[in-house]
């Protein structure tokens with residue numbers, strides 16, 4: 001492959017960060033024929049990737065987000081037959097639920113946009129909603145069902161991607177903390193350096209410490225998981241208010257998002273807290289999430305919760321991911337700021353990055369993700 005940096009470096013590509021985004025990038029560069037090294041200070045997929053819900057969803061609120069999530073969901077569907085069983089890939093479908101007429105209008109508009117691009121979707125009234133998902137409380141106005149949307153267990157996929165690319169268990173995986181990224185090389189905490197023509201900063205919420213021109217805000221999320229109650233929930237149930245919360249600038253918000261796991265457990269979320277970096281579980285937030293979820297799925301009130309945890313989403317200035325070459329540091333590429341969609345969009349992010357490096361027409365329009373907008377936004 002053609003590298004944009006000096007051709008005689010020891011490795012073509014160094015990826016910093018072995019979350020789902022970094023491992024997808026590493027796998028994509030390796031598949032394109034590049035020699036790749038991956039550096040992480042902790043376990044593979046141990047950052048936000050281990051904390052997320054792994055819901056693979058198309059979000060259509062902004063055109064760029066719509067294009068990236070659609071392309072990535074298509075790539076996940078292609079990859080699915082190869083994934084190992086422990087990746088827990090399953091297709092429960094998504095049920096967006098409306099509590100009032102205004103939310104049902106949102107569902108209707110979403111339905112029209114999805115149908116226009118050929119995505120399988122069904123608009124349901126309140127009665128039909130209960131038919132497809134009997135765990136919901138009666139009295140909801142209606143909803144939108146996306147029967148082909150899937151879920152996955154992201155840290156297993158991250159490891160598997162490195163394994164398949166021949167990076168796991170060898171010298172190409174470097175367990176170390178990166179202190180500095182600059183064009184052509186990465187400096188580790190012990191002062192040693194790794195050289196490469198292409199360096200990818202995929203360090204999640206800490207990406208801004210390695211590329212300080214980019215501001216990333218942390219958005220903490222809580223999740224909890226129940227005991228096993230097989231067969232009691234069919235879909236990933238998400239209230240339509242979730243979209244409002246995901247895009248809102250409010251410092252703190254909670255929305256119902258409950259996922260059936262292959263084990264029969266219910267994964268219950270979710271919350272968003274801007275600029276909170278303390279990873280501690282806050283009982284107050286768990287109580288808010290549980291109360292909201294029970295409003296939609298009353299039988300949850302009688303279930304045992306066995307574990308709760310938190311994770312930090314990384315948010316750019318405009319909420320869209322940052323994918324592309326650093327505007328002034330040639331050969332430094334960024335794959336950051338994926339907020340609550342990094343699992344969904346990891347595969348398309350990696351594909352886009354390789355397309356850009358190879359100077360190919362990208363399959364997803366790249367302009368909205370250009371890192372230059374974040375550097376400029378910070379300077380202004």
Ligand SMILES: Cc1cc2nc3c(=O)[nH]c(=O)nc-3n(C[C@H](O)[C@H](O)[C@H](O)COP(=O)(O)OP(=O)(O)OC[C@H]3O[C@@H](n4cnc5c(N)ncnc54)[C@H](O)[C@@H]3O)c2cc1C
Pocket residue numbers: 016017018019020021022023039040041042043044045046047048049050051052053054055056057176177178179202203204205206207210220221222223269270310311312313314335336337338339340341342343344345
């Ligand atoms: C509660 C919650 C629910 C979510 N649900 C979903 C969902 O349903 N669907 C979805 O698509 N997304 C979801 N997300 C978002 C998703 O989890 C993230 O967008 C995604 O995991 C980000 O992946 P990443 O690889 O960019 O970051 P990370 O997984 O955080 O990986 C970054 C890696 O970089 C390493 N690193 C950082 N700094 C250094 C350094 N200096 N030196 C060496 N290594 C370093 C870290 O150790 C880490 O392993 C959710 C997130 C949360 C918190």
